[in-house]
Structure formats: structure tokens, C-alpha cells
Amino acid sequence: MAMGKVTLVSAGPGDLELLTLKAARALASADVVLLDDLVNPEIVTLAPQARVIRVGKRGGCRSTPQAFIERLMQRYARRGLHVVRVKGGDALLFGRAGEELAALHSAGVTVEIVNGISSAFAAAAGLGVSLTHRDHCQGVIFVTAHLRDHSEPDWTVLAATGMTLAIYMGMSRIASLCATLAATLASDTPAAVVQWAGSTKERRATGTLGTIAALAQAAGLGSPAIILVGKAIGEAASFSLSHASFGVGYDEDAGQTPQRLIA
Amino acid sequence: MAMGKVTLVSAGPGDLELLTLKAARALASADVVLLDDLVNPEIVTLAPQARVIRVGKRGGCRSTPQAFIERLMQRYARRGLHVVRVKGGDALLFGRAGEELAALHSAGVTVEIVNGISSAFAAAAGLGVSLTHRDHCQGVIFVTAHLRDHSEPDWTVLAATGMTLAIYMGMSRIASLCATLAATLASDTPAAVVQWAGSTKERRATGTLGTIAALAQAAGLGSPAIILVGKAIGEAASFSLSHASFGVGYDEDAGQTPQRLIA
Structure with missing residues (x-):
């Protein structure tokens, strides 16, 4: 079986509009999505075909051990799947990405990194x-x-x-x-x-x-x-x-949802 | 005539795939685009309806005076147009955005800021x-x-x-x-x-x-x-x-151009 890969996607600060085009495309082709803390849960709408696994440490759940997350990514990649690991902000800043990258490289898994807005x-x-x-x-x-x-x-x-x-x-x-x-x-x-x-x-x-x-x-x-x-x-x-002019989010009435944008 | 607005768009580091969805949408609705130094010139393909004005300081041209750039933005906004000012990286880091924001606010022009990848x-x-x-x-x-x-x-x-x-x-x-x-x-x-x-x-x-x-x-x-x-x-x-795995750019053969992505 062909080896899959892991894409480490930086989800930015919450507004799905602040995802990069590259991040949106990675999600659209994901087979498995691992969602970290503080990521806007609506991001899963951009990954319609994916199995979603929440590995966050909030919401009353116990922390998912780091080693378990790393094993999960390796297991799915070995099955030939495209695993998208989603972290808030930019994964390369305070995201403990170094540890996950090291583990994946040691296991011979191909990793691509997609930046985001911190x-x-x-x-x-x-x-x-x-x-x-x-x-x-x-x-x-x-x-x-x-x-x-x-x-x-x-x-x-x-x-x-x-x-x-x-x-x-x-x-x-x-x-x-x-x-x-x-x-x-x-x-x-x-x-x-x-x-x-x-x-x-x-x-x-x-x-x-x-x-x-x-x-x-x-x-x-x-x-x-x-x-x-x-x-x-x-x-x-x-x-x-003029704070009101620094709006976030998008105009749903205009049909401009992220889903539409990458359709 | 209704007042237009200025969107200060951070173009990220060059790869158009690293634009945010929000940046791509702003460009798609731009009437006028002011392009700064070091921005990938292909970004204009995302603003098909816009008049494009290059205000960069490279390429053998003399520097466009900052005051002239600020007056240009105000003039077009007063005509009711959507002006998109594009800067490389994130405009809020080493982009002299503070000066342009202050000038636009003083002139009563609405400004929206779109972050990018530094x-x-x-x-x-x-x-x-x-x-x-x-x-x-x-x-x-x-x-x-x-x-x-x-x-x-x-x-x-x-x-x-x-x-x-x-x-x-x-x-x-x-x-x-x-x-x-x-x-x-x-x-x-x-x-x-x-x-x-x-x-x-x-x-x-x-x-x-x-x-x-x-x-x-x-x-x-x-x-x-x-x-x-x-x-x-x-x-x-x-x-x-494994450097090859940290690729940039997109696969043109697959038809995955940024234009297609936001079509």
C-alpha cells in the first residue's frame, strides 16, 4: 500500500476566512482530521470526507496524551491516508509542532507544513x-x-x-x-x-x-x-x-461561506 | 456618491496559496489594487476587474512617495471604489502600515485589515x-x-x-x-x-x-x-x-490554480 502523508495545518485565530487557500485545500482532500484545542470546530465543514478526531485538552475531556496523537497520525499515514493535523494560530509558534515533526520524521512519514495567522x-x-x-x-x-x-x-x-x-x-x-x-x-x-x-x-x-x-x-x-x-x-x-470597521467574519447572507469559496 | 473603502491586504510571502480566503475575496471585489514591493505580481490574476497601480520601490523605478500613495487611496475611496492596498508578508509587521492607517483614519476613510503570513x-x-x-x-x-x-x-x-x-x-x-x-x-x-x-x-x-x-x-x-x-x-x-516534502506552490497540472480555488 502506498504511504500516506501528514499535513500540519495552521488554522489561524478562529475566523475560517483567515485560513490560507492552501489550508482549505488540504482540508478538502483530508481523509482524517485531528483537531487541536482552540480550533474553531466549524472547520470540519471544510473537510466533508474526513473522519474527525478531537484531541483537544478542553471541554471537560482529559488531555489526549501527545504520544497517542503521534501514533494515531503514523497509523493512518501508513494506511495510505491523508492525515490533516490542525492546530490553532500558526503551528510553528507555541504549538509544540517541533515534537510532532520530530516523531513523524523519525517514523519516515512525509509531512507538509501549512502556515497560518498567529x-x-x-x-x-x-x-x-x-x-x-x-x-x-x-x-x-x-x-x-x-x-x-x-x-x-x-x-x-x-x-x-x-x-x-x-x-x-x-x-x-x-x-x-x-x-x-x-x-x-x-x-x-x-x-x-x-x-x-x-x-x-x-x-x-x-x-x-x-x-x-x-x-x-x-x-x-x-x-x-x-x-x-x-x-x-x-x-x-x-x-x-471606527472599531466597527475592523470587522471579522463573513457575510453569510451573501452566500459567501468558506465552503462556497473553495467549491 | 457613497464612500468607498480601503482594504489593507497582507499578501504573505509570495506563494499565492498562502493568501487567506479573506484576502482572495477582497481582491476579487477590488476596483483598484495598489501593489507594494516584493508582492508576487501574479496576485493581480485574483483581481480581474481591478485597475492595478504598482507603487513599489524596486525594479529600477524611483520610490513612489508615501504621501502620494496615501492620497491615491483616499481619492479612489472618495469616488465610492473598493481600494485594495497589498503589502507583502503581514502588513502589520515592518510594513509601515501604521502611517497609512493613520492617514486614512484622519481622512475619514473606512479601512479593513486582512492579516497574512509573515x-x-x-x-x-x-x-x-x-x-x-x-x-x-x-x-x-x-x-x-x-x-x-x-x-x-x-x-x-x-x-x-x-x-x-x-x-x-x-x-x-x-x-x-x-x-x-x-x-x-x-x-x-x-x-x-x-x-x-x-x-x-x-x-x-x-x-x-x-x-x-x-x-x-x-x-x-x-x-x-x-x-x-x-x-x-x-x-x-x-x-x-526530506526537504523535498516541504514543498511550496501548487500543482498546476491538476488545475488547482488559485483562480480555480475561488471561482
Whole structure:
């Protein structure tokens, strides 16, 4: 039997319209789809022929062990099937893709990687700001506040770079990390929280390092969310009146569903 | 006359298959398309009804002044047209989008932002590696080596973070910046160069901080390219045998052109 393959598809932040054409095509030809946490479950409508296996860690289920997921992919690929492994955002950023790629390569399984939109980009789009501004900073740092050994990144070192910070998985410690950053950066440094960035559930709060933790809490914003900090983010506030123009989603009334788009 | 609008579309790294569904749809309904530098010119096939204006700075032309571009967008939007402004990668990263957004907002023009795949993500996909690995680092820094005032980022501070570095626009000074980084990081820290990442012209070199500048030069790699540095990148070498599996582009013989996909 001919060997199948695995396509590692990055699903982006939620809105199915933010999938790439390549991702949509991979799903359309999938025999088996393995769905990760935080992926919009409606994505399965793009894979009409596929057996769908949910391997997420939320929704009251126990975590699916990583080794089991890797064995599943290998088993189906060996049967000659096209396995599409779907991860939220871009799988190559905080997605533990390295471990799965290593396991598949060791097993001799062909893997193709399809990029996607990581949440911080969608958060900036929702706020209507650029992540960088040539007047303000020379780059952006994508950092997870949730480290494997339960320690924290060295916020002081990161703040000292002067770059925009895009903090993933930081909502459980937003007050303390903002306070730590404010010891290096000015407390009036612009900051924002975007929950469910790039999905129809998107919610935003804008403020400063000194105010954002309280503002986000008052607005009831929690995980999953991106915390953005830096002068480049400061232009968000002035655009707040036209927030409605930064819409997400698509117009179902016009028949423009993703299914139609790739039909 | 009804006011038109501007859609700021991120074209991704080159392969038209890496456009989002949303970007393809915006192009399909465009009346006017303004094309930036480094965008795959074939993207105009997705905007069959549009007047196309090239505002790039390459190809022997003089730079189109930024103020002129901004006035063009406003003029067409005021005529009730749908203007699609196309930038390479994700427009919100090193794209000077902040300036254009501010000008459009000041003029009262509605703007929608569509995210795209930034080159460093495509570079990692081409190498078959993750930008982060939970054993190796807590994040990634996207930094431009080309600053407005012709100074350089503080490479020592960036190296000290221990994060993966994704360096944009660094090829003209790759030898000196790698030498500076090697004063803080070990010279055997994995490094890679990916030119034209995420396009059919993609070319790669992998090595270490100590070797990558010479290897890239020997291979004739130049701009535009991404330089990746960090332990997470180290897994690229071991996958080199299966590079062919990380293909880009699409199978034209199968009739799977982007045009067909959104027809």
C-alpha cells in the first residue's frame, strides 16, 4: 500500500476566512482530521470526507496524551491516508509542532507544513494598529507567559529591548506581569488585551501598563487572549470610534461561506 | 456618491496559496489594487476587474512617495471604489502600515485589515522546524536589522533573551551581526538563512552562528531573506533529507490554480 502523508495545518485565530487557500485545500482532500484545542470546530465543514478526531485538552475531556496523537497520525499515514493535523494560530509558534515533526520524521512519514495567522497579528488587526512602527520600535517579541517549568520569562530583560511585546497565555498573571514591566517601561506605555482575537467572539480593551489589568478584569476578559504592550500599540485608542470597521467574519447572507469559496 | 473603502491586504510571502480566503475575496471585489514591493505580481490574476497601480520601490523605478500613495487611496475611496492596498508578508509587521492607517483614519476613510503570513513563519515551514520549542526557548523576536536612523538593534540585548531570533532585512550585514551575536550566544548556536521564503524561488542554507554567513554567501543567498538563530532552529539539519516534502506552490497540472480555488 502506498504511504500516506501528514499535513500540519495552521488554522489561524478562529475566523475560517483567515485560513490560507492552501489550508482549505488540504482540508478538502483530508481523509482524517485531528483537531487541536482552540480550533474553531466549524472547520470540519471544510473537510466533508474526513473522519474527525478531537484531541483537544478542553471541554471537560482529559488531555489526549501527545504520544497517542503521534501514533494515531503514523497509523493512518501508513494506511495510505491523508492525515490533516490542525492546530490553532500558526503551528510553528507555541504549538509544540517541533515534537510532532520530530516523531513523524523519525517514523519516515512525509509531512507538509501549512502556515497560518498567529493570534497576535489578528489582535493587532482588531485594534487597527501595526505591531511595529518605525518611529517607535525595531521589532516585536512573541512570548508565552506559561513556561514548562512554571517559571516566568525575565520580563525586565524583555522590557529593556524597547520592542512591542505580544504576550500569549498571560491572562492568569496579567496584574503581576504588567507591574513588573512597569518597573522598566513607563506606566503610561500603551497596552491592550484582545480575547478571542480574529474570531466572531473577539473582545478588546485598551489602556496602559498601569491600567490594562484592571480594565481587562472589569470587562470580564479572560483566556484565551493576547496582551500587547508598547508605543506602537498606542494608536489603537485614537481609532476606537471606527472599531466597527475592523470587522471579522463573513457575510453569510451573501452566500459567501468558506465552503462556497473553495467549491 | 457613497464612500468607498480601503482594504489593507497582507499578501504573505509570495506563494499565492498562502493568501487567506479573506484576502482572495477582497481582491476579487477590488476596483483598484495598489501593489507594494516584493508582492508576487501574479496576485493581480485574483483581481480581474481591478485597475492595478504598482507603487513599489524596486525594479529600477524611483520610490513612489508615501504621501502620494496615501492620497491615491483616499481619492479612489472618495469616488465610492473598493481600494485594495497589498503589502507583502503581514502588513502589520515592518510594513509601515501604521502611517497609512493613520492617514486614512484622519481622512475619514473606512479601512479593513486582512492579516497574512509573515516571511519568518514561511521560512520556518520551509526548514521544517518550529520557531519555538518548549525545551529551548520561551518565544521569538522578530527584528529588522535596517533601522530608520541607520543604526543597528542592540544585538547583545536581544541575544541575552535566549529567544529565537528572526531577523528581517539583515543580509547586507549578516557577517557582522552573526559575529556580534556569537559574543553572547555560543558560536555553535543553530542558524539558517531562507531567501524568498514561501515562494517558488525559495532557497535555504543551514549552519551555525559561526558558519552561516559564509555558507549563505557561498550559496549566493541575498535579499530578501530571513535569518533565523536559536536552538529551536537546530532541528532543521536533521530533516534535510526530506526537504523535498516541504514543498511550496501548487500543482498546476491538476488545475488547482488559485483562480480555480475561488471561482
